[in-house]
Amino acid sequence: MKETLVPFFEPRSVAIIGASAVSGKPGHEVIKNILDNGYTGKLYPVNPKGGKILGVDVLSSIASLPRDVDVAVIILPAGATAQALRECADQGIRHFVLSSGGFAEVDEAGARIQEEIVRIVREKDLKVLGPNTSGHTSTPQGFTSTFFPQGKIRRGRVSYIAQTGNFGTHTLKYIMTGECFGVARVVGLGNKVGLDETDALEYLGNDPETSAILIYIESFKRPLRFLEVAREVTRRKPVVLLKSGATEAGRQAAMAHTAAMASPDRIVEGMLRQAGVVRILDYTHLILAGKAFSMLPLPTGNGVSFLAPSGAMLTTLSDFCDRLGLHVPPMEPDTVQRLQDISPSYIRMRNPVDIWPAAIATGVEFAYREGMEIVLKDPAVNAVVPVMMLTRESGVPDPAFIVDLAKKYPTKPILVTFSGAKECMDEYKAALEPKGVPTFQEIEQPFEVLSIMVRCSQAINRPL
Amino acid sequence: MKETLVPFFEPRSVAIIGASAVSGKPGHEVIKNILDNGYTGKLYPVNPKGGKILGVDVLSSIASLPRDVDVAVIILPAGATAQALRECADQGIRHFVLSSGGFAEVDEAGARIQEEIVRIVREKDLKVLGPNTSGHTSTPQGFTSTFFPQGKIRRGRVSYIAQTGNFGTHTLKYIMTGECFGVARVVGLGNKVGLDETDALEYLGNDPETSAILIYIESFKRPLRFLEVAREVTRRKPVVLLKSGATEAGRQAAMAHTAAMASPDRIVEGMLRQAGVVRILDYTHLILAGKAFSMLPLPTGNGVSFLAPSGAMLTTLSDFCDRLGLHVPPMEPDTVQRLQDISPSYIRMRNPVDIWPAAIATGVEFAYREGMEIVLKDPAVNAVVPVMMLTRESGVPDPAFIVDLAKKYPTKPILVTFSGAKECMDEYKAALEPKGVPTFQEIEQPFEVLSIMVRCSQAINRPL
Numbered sequence: 001m002k003e004t005l006v007p008f009f010e011p012r013s014v015a016i017i018g019a020s021a022v023s024g025k026p027g028h029e030v031i032k033n034i035l036d037n038g039y040t041g042k043l044y045p046v047n048p049k050g051g052k053i054l055g056v057d058v059l060s061s062i063a064s065l066p067r068d069v070d071v072a073v074i075i076l077p078a079g080a081t082a083q084a085l086r087e088c089a090d091q092g093i094r095h096f097v098l099s100s101g102g103f104a105e106v107d108e109a110g111a112r113i114q115e116e117i118v119r120i121v122r123e124k125d126l127k128v129l130g131p132n133t134s135g136h137t138s139t140p141q142g143f144t145s146t147f148f149p150q151g152k153i154r155r156g157r158v159s160y161i162a163q164t165g166n167f168g169t170h171t172l173k174y175i176m177t178g179e180c181f182g183v184a185r186v187v188g189l190g191n192k193v194g195l196d197e198t199d200a201l202e203y204l205g206n207d208p209e210t211s212a213i214l215i216y217i218e219s220f221k222r223p224l225r226f227l228e229v230a231r232e233v234t235r236r237k238p239v240v241l242l243k244s245g246a247t248e249a250g251r252q253a254a255m256a257h258t259a260a261m262a263s264p265d266r267i268v269e270g271m272l273r274q275a276g277v278v279r280i281l282d283y284t285h286l287i288l289a290g291k292a293f294s295m296l297p298l299p300t301g302n303g304v305s306f307l308a309p310s311g312a313m314l315t316t317l318s319d320f321c322d323r324l325g326l327h328v329p330p331m332e333p334d335t336v337q338r339l340q341d342i343s344p345s346y347i348r349m350r351n352p353v354d355i356w357p358a359a360i361a362t363g364v365e366f367a368y369r370e371g372m373e374i375v376l377k378d379p380a381v382n383a384v385v386p387v388m389m390l391t392r393e394s395g396v397p398d399p400a401f402i403v404d405l406a407k408k409y410p411t412k413p414i415l416v417t418f419s420g421a422k423e424c425m426d427e428y429k430a431a432l433e434p435k436g437v438p439t440f441q442e443i444e445q446p447f448e449v450l451s452i453m454v455r456c457s458q459a460i461n462r463p464l
Numbered sequence: 465m466k467e468t469l470v471p472f473f474e475p476r477s478v479a480i481i482g483a484s485a486v487s488g489k490p491g492h493e494v495i496k497n498i499l500d501n502g503y504t505g506k507l508y509p510v511n512p513k514g515g516k517i518l519g520v521d522v523l524s525s526i527a528s529l530p531r532d533v534d535v536a537v538i539i540l541p542a543g544a545t546a547q548a549l550r551e552c553a554d555q556g557i558r559h560f561v562l563s564s565g566g567f568a569e570v571d572e573a574g575a576r577i578q579e580e581i582v583r584i585v586r587e588k589d590l591k592v593l594g595p596n597t598s599g600h601t602s603t604p605q606g607f608t609s610t611f612f613p614q615g616k617i618r619r620g621r622v623s624y625i626a627q628t629g630n631f632g633t634h635t636l637k638y639i640m641t642g643e644c645f646g647v648a649r650v651v652g653l654g655n656k657v658g659l660d661e662t663d664a665l666e667y668l669g670n671d672p673e674t675s676a677i678l679i680y681i682e683s684f685k686r687p688l689r690f691l692e693v694a695r696e697v698t699r700r701k702p703v704v705l706l707k708s709g710a711t712e713a714g715r716q717a718a719m720a721h722t723a724a725m726a727s728p729d730r731i732v733e734g735m736l737r738q739a740g741v742v743r744i745l746d747y748t749h750l751i752l753a754g755k756a757f758s759m760l761p762l763p764t765g766n767g768v769s770f771l772a773p774s775g776a777m778l779t780t781l782s783d784f785c786d787r788l789g790l791h792v793p794p795m796e797p798d799t800v801q802r803l804q805d806i807s808p809s810y811i812r813m814r815n816p817v818d819i820w821p822a823a824i825a826t827g828v829e830f831a832y833r834e835g836m837e838i839v840l841k842d843p844a845v846n847a848v849v850p851v852m853m854l855t856r857e858s859g860v861p862d863p864a865f866i867v868d869l870a871k872k873y874p875t876k877p878i879l880v881t882f883s884g885a886k887e888c889m890d891e892y893k894a895a896l897e898p899k900g901v902p903t904f905q906e907i908e909q910p911f912e913v914l915s916i917m918v919r920c921s922q923a924i925n926r927p928l
Contacts (some may be wrong), residue, residue: 102810106811110810129789148853149857161777162776164776164777165774166773166776166777170773170774170853170855171883171886173637173885174883174885174886174889177885177886177887178886180884216776216780218776242780244776244779244780244783244784245783247782247786247787249783249786249792250780250783252782253778253782253816254775254808255794256775256778256812256818257775259778281783281784281787282780282908283776283781283908284782284906284908310628311682311717311718311721312626312630312631312680312708312721312747313630313747314720314721315682315709315714315717316680316706316708316714316717316746317747318713318716318717319708319709319713319714319716319745319747320745320746321713322711322712323711328717346571346574347570348720350720354721389634391637392635401521408743417550418638419634419638420637421637421638421641421642423641425638434694441905442748443747443748444747444748446747
């Protein structure tokens with residue numbers, strides 16, 4: 001199956017059926033996206049009017065396409081899609097992205113068209129993504145089939161599979177504009193008449209460009225096969241999954257969205273856990289965990305140390321760690337002594353680390369740098385979260401020291417969060433994230449993300 | 465008790481014992497803060513050197529203070545505090561803020577000094593905040609006793625009680641720089657030799673400037689009295705509490721922080737619930753709930769409607785509501801019909817609202833404005849969360865329409881969140897929050913906050 005998906009992600013030549021010269025139309029924006037992303041393969045827009053679109057020659061018919069087209073993106077009204085699919089198949093095209101909506105997700109008439117497409121797909125043994133998909137993206141090849149105006153999509157090492165158009169459109173837009181990490185592949189499953197989450201997972205599991213896989217799903221098309229594939233992939237890389245429709249309210253919403261019959265949640269839960277898939281509940285965690293996987297090594301255990309300028313945060317976050325299954329381990333006597341050495345004598349140092357007295361006595365940068373390095377050296381500590389105190393008045397250190405520590409201790413993830421002035425936090429994010437150190441606006445988030453990473457690490461290392 | 469705290473929050477004259485001419489010293493910054501906040505009462509800095517600090521005449525001794533001083537802020541080393549306290553008491557001063565640290569939170573010697581202070585307080589019947597407090601703030605009087613450089617602290621209608629220095633310093637700095645809401649009173653309890661959380665709660669419960677009370681606490685000094693007071697206050701206004709030290713890890717951290725012996729968590733939980741106090745677990749919720757209480761009415765029920773441009777979000781958030789105890793009620797046939805009227809016929813409208821088809825068909829602003837108004841009119845809906853789709857390409861509507869809707873439906877909270885480009889979200893936050901409509905970066909947050917508000921509303925309306 002892996003072989004057969006390669007043309008989707010590494011297409012050497014692509015036809016756009018329904019290309020449009022009109023800016024804003026999906027058949028136009030998809031071409032603009034492909035050009036913006038630096039795709040270097042052949043591109044064949046097809047439109048009866050011919051001419052040029054964005055400088056690219058337009059073919060006037062499917063019949064005039066050359067025989068070597070790897071993928072056809074069909075962006076036509078639902079009613080015209082089946083005929084185009086047949087014609088393309090007659091030209092020897094085997095891989096398709098069906099971008100239009102208006103199929104089973106809409107009404108009875110749409111469902112009938114979708115059935116016809118399924119027949120064609122079976123008859124001609126085609127590989128189809130969609131219909132009703134927001135497309136797919138493959139940054140290593142500079143290719144995307146999305147018609148949502150994305151501009152250049154940043155390359156990265158995490159990949160997403162989503163049974164929703166939103167991910168490849170608005171959520172990806174957020175990631176591109178609000179975060180610093182990129183993506184390797186994004187697959188919008190749409191109505192899944194051909195390709196489903198299991199195919200995508202299998203491909204991404206073997207994809208050297210993908211180091212972690214994040215999935216949003218409402219229903220499993222082939223649950224047993226999915227678990228079979230997942231069981232194997234999760235031994236090699238993190239697989240994080242948000243399965244919605246877990247509650248009655250969610251099930252009703254899922255039914256309205258994709259007519260998906262959600263499975264009983266407890267059964268899903270148990271099966272996913274056995275297969276090493278790490279389940280999450282927040283949509284936002286798809287983004288935050290993606291950021292962490294993009295920048296950090298997996299922790300080798302659940303031992304965490306954190307440094308905060310506030311006993312209240314140390315206490316609250318200790319509670320929080322406990323609830324998340326993270327361990328705040330006692331540290332070696334040597335570690336404690338070294339922390340004591342950088343702190344005023346009145347404070348009794350321990351894990352978690354009250355860095356406030358040292359910061360006041362020795363300066364913010366010195367205290368955090370020394371404190372972080374001391375705990376990074378402790379064998380019981382697998383990850384470190386500095387809650388950076390950042391105000392102009394107490395001095396905002398150059399964040400480069402955190403980048404240095406991250407390089408020096410490459411096996412221990414460092415996740416940064418803050419207490420202080422917003423503009424200083426924004427400066428830190430802008431300085432640290434392009435250098436591979438993730439930051440989190442809210443102090444709970446690094447721990448939520450760490451707990452996801454720890455579960456992934458445990459899944460990878462679980463006994464056979 | 466209420467009477468006796470009035471001088472703290474409405475002081476007509478204040479002495480600063482340990483005033484300093486040196487910028488950056490606490491005894492200097494406190495004066496700068498008081499001046500920056502527009503305090504119009506009398507201010508008497510005291511320092512043996514005399515002269516002027518920031519233009520204010522300095523008295524050279526406590527003995528030379530006039531007899532009408534309401535509050536003395538003592539910012540001296542711990543060892544000099546007891547003597548100053550005595551001298552001030554001899555001048556007829558009854559209310560004190562003891563800002564220094566170095567007492568029981570530090571070592572045995574500090575504990576002995578603290579015991580002496582307790583003796584003086586009892587002997588002379590003084591009212592004392594601290595020691596080891598980051599001070600208190602009272603924006604209606606333009607007064608603050610904090611030495612942390614805050615500049616002008618924005619006035620608002622929520623008040624905070626915190627058994628941690630961090631709240632009145634770094635967290636308040638974040639609120640002032642990263643959020644648009646303000647505070648009425650902030651009380652940093654410190655070591656609680658005199659004033660405790662119960663005194664503060666009782667005062668704030670009767671304070672017309674305070675419409676909601678948020679508390680961070682590690683231990684209750686007088687648990688039964690606290691519950692007694694809370695039981696009564698929670699019938700009038702929201703009382704939200706983060707009690708840390710709830711887990712073993714947290715208890716150990718709390719012990720290190722304030723030597724507080726945390727109470728068994730299940731007992732605390734049950735007693736707080738009975739007293740109508742709404743317990744939260746995330747430190748960030750102190751900020752987010754504070755924002756919501758500052759801007760919104762309390763919902764009159766747990767029925768929520770939300771509009772999102774994505775079936776995935778509708779499904780995920782339906783699950784999320786279910787877990788939070790929020791209800792996503794079916795809507796009246798009329799409401800459904802009106803939603804249908806603004807949407808393409810293929811989509812079957814319901815609650816929650818898939819606004820994407822309407823937004824594509826009729827434009828983002830029209831769809832959201834009409835959609836929100838339609839659900840706001842439904843009697844089963846007590847609050848509305850629009851997940852705004854915001855990208856330049858689909859057009860970013862002027863957010864004024866949301867302000868208009870908030871004014872038109874003043875009993876139904878509207879909490880805004882986003883899907884799309886980060887810079888558009890930031891523009892919306894900057895435009896909406898000064899007009900009283902709160903926004904939330906992550907799509908889960910409005911629901912978390914709503915669930916806190918619903919519980920507060922239920923507490924207020926609980927049977928006698």
